[in-house]
Amino acid sequence: MPPVAWEDRHAAFALPDDVRYLDVASTGPRLASVQAAAHAAVELAATPWRSPHDAVMQQVQSVRQRAADLLFGGDVDGVAMIPSAAYGLATAARNVPLARGDAVLVLDGQFPSNLIAWQQRCAEVGAQVVAATPAPGQSLTDAVLAQLQDTPRIAVVSLPHCHWHDGRLLDLDRIAPAVQARGAALVLDLSQSAGVLPVRLDLWKPDFVVSVGYKWLLGPIGLSWLWAAPRWRSQGTPIEQHWITRDPGADWTFPIAAPPPFLPGARRFDAGAINDPIRLAMAAAGLAQLQHWGLPRIAAALAEVTAALDAALEARGLADWKTPGHAPHLTGLRVPGARLDAVAAAFAAHRILCARRQGGLRLAPSLTVRPAQMQAVVEIAASA
Ligand SMILES: Cc1ncc(COP(=O)(O)O)c(C=O)c1O
Structure with missing residues (x-):
């Protein structure tokens, strides 16, 4: 399969539509082209x-x-x-x-x-x-x-x-x-x-x-x-x-x-x-x-997503849930211990996929995630 154009990147992955995939730090999402290459190699x-x-x-x-x-x-x-x-x-x-x-x-x-x-x-x-x-x-x-x-x-x-x-x-x-x-x-x-x-x-x-x-x-x-x-x-x-x-x-x-x-x-x-x-x-x-796609473009796109997350946390009065000095593509949601189970459960219920690590939630967005979706993610966390 030829590479997918940058504009079409959201559709390049073999992920279900209803999933917000924020767990690349566990396993990267599967590109459709990688999936096809695997199938062809098994056949061969x-x-x-x-x-x-x-x-x-x-x-x-x-x-x-x-x-x-x-x-x-x-x-x-x-x-x-x-x-x-x-x-x-x-x-x-x-x-x-x-x-x-x-x-x-x-x-x-x-x-x-x-x-x-x-x-x-x-x-x-x-x-x-x-x-x-x-x-x-x-x-x-x-x-x-x-x-x-x-x-x-x-x-x-x-x-x-x-x-x-x-x-x-x-x-x-x-x-x-x-x-x-x-x-x-x-x-x-x-x-x-x-x-x-x-x-x-x-x-x-x-x-x-x-x-x-x-x-x-x-x-x-x-x-x-x-x-x-x-x-x-x-x-x-x-x-x-x-x-x-x-x-x-x-x-x-x-x-x-x-x-x-x-x-x-x-x-x-x-x-x-x-x-x-x-x-x-x-x-x-x-x-x-x-x-x-080019790595600088990927880094910039993921940075927009994590910046939107931080901005939404601030706007919701949850600035202390942010991780200071995080990378463009990877951050943690510092949910207070008493609320962590509830937030993790709410994310799971809304098919927001991420990982629980050391008392917080690790958010590592894939290129399928849009900055505008971060507002809803923060709203779900805040209301859990
Ligand atoms: C920083 C880091 N290094 C390495 C790994 C994986 O290591 P290995 O290939 O030895 O299983 C991970 C997996 O989460 C990781 O986060």
Whole structure:
């Protein structure tokens, strides 16, 4: 299916008409083109001889290129294809230098895939995880910068671009240079921002960047993205040893003495089973559509929706239900504890789909939601 024009974006998704979908932070809505690509790939898989190995491997490369173009300034050699964010973060944790007595800085309450890998590596080497916890009224950025200053022997900083509960932003433009000034490695889990917010590799100079593909990138679960800085492309060690990362030559020889060399770039970090034609087809369709629409336009459209929500809350006298400093595409409704059950139930009854996270409701609008709908959403919340 050809990409859908921007003007027709509300109809591009296979969502029922009566649903207001504000839960992209859990799972992106399914584009009709992605759904069609999945169906076609399932059909094709019934006749495996029509999907020769070389054609599938070419599709691996073309999907990698699409992700590189959309997210990483076309740097296709920096991109590895992996099943989950946790896989990419385990790859980062396996590679960045960490010694006894060192510290890894994370954000308090950040997503567990970006915590457990560090806890495990720290336990192995005798290092420790420290968390930046904002004081009341303090921004996440200031909390990270303060923790960075206060912690001796910071070796790694591993962060998101916004908090997964309520979209509070981290100013990576300020944090990244401070990390570099400490000589620490920077690892980023952009699962809740890639596909909306730009990935500023030149400015942030990260070691590794990770994102799932099934939220803002509108692709399938099971195909995620890992970008690795140039030095890891020549000396990094993958967490699994798969034939797909090697160059065995035309006769496909794997000698007993030693494996064939790695394929160039970050391909050494590719995971097994990325040659699944169904996930490849779905990812290709999602990335093509996003490329056609353009990320700045998507960010601006979603920002209008969350700004309309904030304005409606203020107008209704509920300004303290807003989340200060949230991302354009992701925010939290800070409903007082005693009213949370009622508001969640009212949303469910009105088919306003969102997630309950840490004492609030996470609102992550899809492109099917219009700013004008936010007034009704706030009215339903206020009257619950
Ligand atoms: C910030 C963040 N990272 C990662 C993930 C998913 O991680 P994984 O692919 O390891 O399941 C999520 C899912 O909600 C998330 O919010």
